Amino acid sequence: MNARRYIGAAILAVSGLALAPGAAAGQMSLHGRAEVGRVEHRVRDAGMVQPSAGVVFGGALGVLVGDRFAVWGEALGGRLASDSARGEDRDVAEVQLVGEAQLRPWLTAQAGLNVRSYSTQLARQRWTTLRLGAEAHVPLALDGVRGLVRAQWMPVVSVSGLGHPDIALAAGAGVEWRGPRMSVRAVYTLERYDFSGSAATKRLEEVSSLQVGATLRLRTSGPRARDTAPSP
Amino acid sequence: MSRVALVAVLLAAPAAGAAQSTTSEMLDRAVRYHAELDVERELVILRQIVSPNSPFIVTQAQRGLAYKYLGAALVVRGQADSGILYFRAAIERDPFTDLEPQKFTPKELAAFGEAKRLTFAVGVRPVTPDTLDPRTERLTFTVLSTHAAALRVELRATGASAALPLYAADNDGPRELQWDGLLGDGRLAPPGRYELLVTGQSRLNQRGDSTRLYFSLEHDHLPLEDTLPALRPDELLPEQQPPGLARGALLKGFGLTAAALLIPRLLANGDVEGGGRTLAAGMAGAASAAGVAGFVYRQRHREIPANVAANGRRRADRATANASILQRNGERLAETRLVIGPAAGVGP
Numbered sequence: 118m119n120a121r122r123y124i125g126a127a128i129l130a131v132s133g134l135a136l137a138p139g140a141a142a143g144q145m146s147l148h149g150r151a152e153v154g155r156v157e158h159r160v161r162d163a164g165m166v167q168p169s170a171g172v173v174f175g176g177a178l179g180v181l182v183g184d185r186f187a188v189w190g191e192a193l194g195g196r197l198a199s200d201s202a203r204g205e206d207r208d209v210a211e212v213q214l215v216g217e218a219q220l221r222p223w224l225t226a227q228a229g230l231n232v233r234s235y236s237t238q239l240a241r242q243r244w245t246t247l248r249l250g251a252e253a254h255v256p257l258a259l260d261g262v263r264g265l266v267r268a269q270w271m272p273v274v275s276v277s278g279l280g281h282p283d284i285a286l287a288a289g290a291g292v293e294w295r296g297p298r299m300s301v302r303a304v305y306t307l308e309r310y311d312f313s314g315s316a317a318t319k320r321l322e323e324v325s326s327l328q329v330g331a332t333l334r335l336r337t338s339g340p341r342a343r344d345t346a347p348s349p
Numbered sequence: 350m351s352r353v354a355l356v357a358v359l360l361a362a363p364a365a366g367a368a369q370s371t372t373s374e375m376l377d378r379a380v381r382y383h384a385e386l387d388v389e390r391e392l393v394i395l396r397q398i399v400s401p402n403s404p405f406i407v408t409q410a411q412r413g414l415a416y417k418y419l420g421a422a423l424v425v426r427g428q429a430d431s432g433i434l435y436f437r438a439a440i441e442r443d444p445f446t447d448l449e450p451q452k453f454t455p456k457e458l459a460a461f462g463e464a465k466r467l468t469f470a471v472g473v474r475p476v477t478p479d480t481l482d483p484r485t486e487r488l489t490f491t492v493l494s495t496h497a498a499a500l501r502v503e504l505r506a507t508g509a510s511a512a513l514p515l516y517a518a519d520n521d522g523p524r525e526l527q528w529d530g531l532l533g534d535g536r537l538a539p540p541g542r543y544e545l546l547v548t549g550q551s552r553l554n555q556r557g558d559s560t561r562l563y564f565s566l567e568h569d570h571l572p573l574e575d576t577l578p579a580l581r582p583d584e585l586l587p588e589q590q591p592p593g594l595a596r597g598a599l600l601k602g603f604g605l606t607a608a609a610l611l612i613p614r615l616l617a618n619g620d621v622e623g624g625g626r627t628l629a630a631g632m633a634g635a636a637s638a639a640g641v642a643g644f645v646y647r648q649r650h651r652e653i654p655a656n657v658a659a660n661g662r663r664r665a666d667r668a669t670a671n672a673s674i675l676q677r678n679g680e681r682l683a684e685t686r687l688v689i690g691p692a693a694g695v696g697p
Binding site: 155157159160161166255256257258259262264266286287288289290291292303304305307309311319321322323325326327 | 594595597598601602604605608609612613616617618620621622625628629631632635636639640642643644646647
């Protein structure tokens, strides 16, 4: 019940972050993104580590409001194959809604609601996560190329069948090229979830990914929006 | 004693003006006697005027007029040769001296003509202060040779070697020459002092004579606008990246590489035995490549195209503004009027 309240608050926060600037901004542009990535998922439970990895594909739609605000809806999925004979392959599917606000030209605040499910032949586990974080951008001298570093904290994580993790953090680094209508980025991300328990039986989960995505500006309305695609 | 001096000064002060007016009155009387053919009284008055012992102040013009009437009176009296001598004296003082046909007899006119044949002089009338529009008006010089002569009239800025010939041909008597205010190159004469040189050589006795006329010329036009000054360095954007930018790009790339490599080491839980280090290494490689590529690119391309374009626009704007100013100034200069005035010599 407590988690539901958190999630409700998260939806409000994301919606507010995404929609608040709408009245002030006169420009809107619609962006689409396709991405592919390699995901490694490792779970340590009862002293055993179960690694799985696979390729995921995804797509996203984003609305850029003015030059400072954006909201993205994203979905991706794929199959993660177990690395061990004892492990099970699992399908991963994820949807998320992320709002962004550019605080400084080099710094963007992010808030998002993420729903992810892992499915095996026997069961399905659903993760609902509220993410708060920031992404810093560093120009790399090449025209339109910049590096990015991001850090996220997940204050609310609801996992079916499990309790609330004690630690839920994520960090990432990447490189992005932004052209007039298109941008391409590669981002490495690591998510860490430590659940409570004794040292021997403690459940630990880790998701690392390297995703490559291409974003295209699909449509612009109102006064001319900036010529570069927004970062998700 | 001082009172006596003061009284003497007060009494003497109006004396000069009174003497001059006396000369003028005497000339008027002489002219009146001449019209009445009372040459004896006329001669008495005129001789008083031209006498070196005359107590009166006599101007050059009055003296010339007195010589003219003396000559005429002597001709009427039958002393033509003496009359011619006085006519010549009058002509030498003022080559423009002439006898009005309605006031003088044919005999006087003939004697005066003979005096002009015997005397060679060239002259030019002083310019009167005037303002003229060179597009529609002309400055008129009146020159004269007392008899047939080869006459040459040149105009030059004082101190300049090049002269603009206004007339070079035979002449006899007065002649009006018009000047449009342009020099030989077709440009409006610049402000300054000018000299009109009149030289002549008699066709009758091969004698030569010359005279000069100085006048000042000023331009009168609406005030001209200043053109915009050249753009100062602080008004232009830097067109090249600082040399340290390439090194900075390399360092940023390496910093990003370090971040990608450190994330799995710092954030990952060692008990999970993973952290996606292979993926992180791939990302680190991409970041390194981007940093090195940025370094190499910036070493070879230091220019900032946006700033170059912005500076180009600023220069173009300035050039456009200056072109407009020059055009407006040109229009104002095209309406320049020439202010002419007499001058004394080549300069103060």
